[in-house]
Structures are given as C-alpha cells and as structure tokens.
Amino acid sequence: MSDVAVLVPTFRRPEMLARCLASIAGQDLFSVDSSDRVTVIVGDNNPDASACTQIAEMAAGYPCALRAIHVTEPGLCRNRNALFAEALAMRADYVVLIDDDEWAGTDWLSTLLGAMRQTGADAMVGPVHTIFHPDAPEWFRRSGIGQSDARNEALPTGSRSPKLASHNTILKGEILTALEPPWFPLELNFLGAEDQAFFWRASAAGHDRILWCAEAALTEEMPLARSDRRYFIDRSLQRGTSAVIAAKIINPLLPAGRARHPLRITLKEMLRLVAGLPMLLLPTRRSRYIRHAIYVAGRLQAHLGHQRNFYGS
CATH class of the missing domain: 1.20.1280 (Monooxygenase)
Incomplete structure (x- = not known):
C-alpha cells in the first residue's frame, strides 16, 4: 500500500478550486480495487480561511480523505512549504502537485502513479493544456504565455523532463526528507521560479531522474482579464x-x-x-x-x- 498526498495551494478562487477538486474526485483510481491510499490537502492562503470552510463542506461526500490547512503567512512559497510539511508528516510515498485553476481527466492520477512505478523516476512532470477565452486576442494566443510547448508534447513518456514544475508533477516523498526545509526558498515567495529552485536542489542531492509523462495532461483556463498586454x-x-x-x-x-x-x-x-x-x-x-x-x-x-x-x- 502506498500513501499518496495530492497537494493543492489556493488563494481566493472558490469556483476554480471546486472544479479542480471535482476532477480529482472523478479519478478512476477510486472506482477500482487500488492499494493506494490518497489524501487531498488544500493549502488555503486566504486570511479569512474561506477555502477551509469550503473543504469542510465537501469532505463528507468525497471519495478519499480531503482536508484543508490554513496558511496564514502570505505567499506561494509559504503555502507550498506548509503543504510539503503536511505530506512529510503523513509519510507520503508519493506527492502529487496540482494548481487550483487546473483540472484533470479521469485517468490522470493512475497514469502518474503507473509511470512513476514503471520508470523508477524521482519525479515526473506532465503537460498542461490552456483554454483561452473566446474573446482573447489572437496575438496573445500566439505568444505562448501559459501554453505547453509543442516540442514538449512530442516527447515520449520517460524522456528527461523539459521543464521543472510544481504543478502537474509527482515526486517521491523521500525527496522531502532528503532536503532541509524550507523546500521552496522564501526569497522567491512573491517572485516565482520556486519550482526550479526546488528541483535544482533535489537534483544536486542525487534525485535527478526528473522525467516527462506525456499522457498525464491537465487543463487550465486563461481568464480574459489576463489576456492583455x-x-x-x-x-x-x-x-x-x-x-x-x-x-x-x-x-x-x-x-x-x-x-x-x-x-x-x-x-x-x-x-x-x-x-x-x-x-x-x-x-x-x-x-x-x-x-x-x-x-x-x-x-x-x-x-x-x-x-x-x-x-x-
């Protein structure tokens, strides 16, 4: 039996979070006799803990353990670090990362877990497909902002991952033990690139088999408000x-x-x-x-x- 922690950081996006969690609830892994024990943990970075209330209302009817933690200090790195601490405390064998604005097909989680076991990778990263608003300008669609590179899409599963990401990613829980926290540098709390920094450290510590999983795709929506200059x-x-x-x-x-x-x-x-x-x-x-x-x-x-x-x- 493997313990799997699915981590979802969120901040004031209740509708998107609900869609993300609904897609996780629909995983085919829950409809078969699986030996994997899945826990979904949401990191709520909103001061009023609105997502914690939302999760409490959803937990009773959810197909696996679902809970939230309130991360009171602002910033994405602090949220991700708090979620990693939860995964470490539960001694998760595998840690799965998904953002609150993404949603998954029904075979997403079983595909990630199967690919990890088949390849023996330290971590695997999958593609994310972007859906643009119908009114998004054509130049923005062509810019590549928020889009998975077509060259990456062509790579077979098991190839060296062309990107280091903290979303649509699965990693061995032992990496969290191997690295001293904070896993995501607090200097990058409001800047981004925290995922690159984490995986650079993991690679230097010997966990450098970071591979690509072409079949485990997620979808995200690019809001019209972001589709501008x-x-x-x-x-x-x-x-x-x-x-x-x-x-x-x-x-x-x-x-x-x-x-x-x-x-x-x-x-x-x-x-x-x-x-x-x-x-x-x-x-x-x-x-x-x-x-x-x-x-x-x-x-x-x-x-x-x-x-x-x-x-x-």
Whole structure:
C-alpha cells in the first residue's frame, strides 16, 4: 500500500478550486480495487480561511480523505512549504502537485502513479493544456504565455523532463526528507521560479531522474482579464527576473560543478534574440519573439539588482 498526498495551494478562487477538486474526485483510481491510499490537502492562503470552510463542506461526500490547512503567512512559497510539511508528516510515498485553476481527466492520477512505478523516476512532470477565452486576442494566443510547448508534447513518456514544475508533477516523498526545509526558498515567495529552485536542489542531492509523462495532461483556463498586454509584459518580465534570482539563491547551496550560471545563460538568450530578429516580420511568430525579448529584459533587470513581485507582497 502506498500513501499518496495530492497537494493543492489556493488563494481566493472558490469556483476554480471546486472544479479542480471535482476532477480529482472523478479519478478512476477510486472506482477500482487500488492499494493506494490518497489524501487531498488544500493549502488555503486566504486570511479569512474561506477555502477551509469550503473543504469542510465537501469532505463528507468525497471519495478519499480531503482536508484543508490554513496558511496564514502570505505567499506561494509559504503555502507550498506548509503543504510539503503536511505530506512529510503523513509519510507520503508519493506527492502529487496540482494548481487550483487546473483540472484533470479521469485517468490522470493512475497514469502518474503507473509511470512513476514503471520508470523508477524521482519525479515526473506532465503537460498542461490552456483554454483561452473566446474573446482573447489572437496575438496573445500566439505568444505562448501559459501554453505547453509543442516540442514538449512530442516527447515520449520517460524522456528527461523539459521543464521543472510544481504543478502537474509527482515526486517521491523521500525527496522531502532528503532536503532541509524550507523546500521552496522564501526569497522567491512573491517572485516565482520556486519550482526550479526546488528541483535544482533535489537534483544536486542525487534525485535527478526528473522525467516527462506525456499522457498525464491537465487543463487550465486563461481568464480574459489576463489576456492583455499588461499581463503579457508583467509575466514575461517576471519569468526572466525570477530565473536569475533563483539561480543566485540556490548556487551557494549546490556542490561544486552543479552551480547555475545566470549571466552566461543571459548572454546566450541575448544571442538567440539577435538571431531571431527575422521573426518580427512573421505575424504568427512576432508575439513569441516579443515575449522572449521581454524575458531577456527581465533577466537583465535582475542582474542590475531589480526584482518584480509578480504575486503581490
């Protein structure tokens, strides 16, 4: 028998959370004679604990254990750390991560667990498919914001994962024991890239078999309110800034030879930017190129000591 912790951080999105939890409740794993014991834990980061009330009302009719914790200190890293502490306390064999704005097909959880057991991976990451609002502008749809890369989709299950993510991810519970908390650096609490920092540390500690699970896809919805230029610019800048800051934070914790080189990576991205200039002439590629240019600008900002608190403060 394996203990499985499914962790869901949330903040003031009751409708999306309800949809996410309903999709977990519909997993085919609960309709067969499974030896897996699943516990779903929601981390409520809202000061008024509204999600805790919501979960209490849902728990009685749920097909597996469902509970919530109230994370009073704000920030995504604090929420994720509190959820990891819960998974560690229950000695979970597997830890599954899903965001509150995502929902799963019926075979999602059984697919992740089966792939982990078949491959012996330390962690596996799956794709997330984005649904845009019908009124979202075409340039935004083409920009790649919030979308799974088509090149990743083509990778077979068991390949090295092309991304490090803290959503649609499963990992061995022993990784939590191997790493000293906080698992997600508090310096990234409002910045993002906390998932990269976590997996860099895990890899350096010998848990480096982070593989791709092509069949375990999730779906998310991109709200119309985010499908605009402001979100496009802020999100692109934040990705660049947080990646550099994450590397600077994690490097002192990594053994010799495993350090990241953020300035070297920035220079490479700048060369890619120059080489890709012709994409500005192609309407279907222009917004992707501009997104990359803003990402590089975010990296440069970080090297100059600036940071962008994308998730509030």
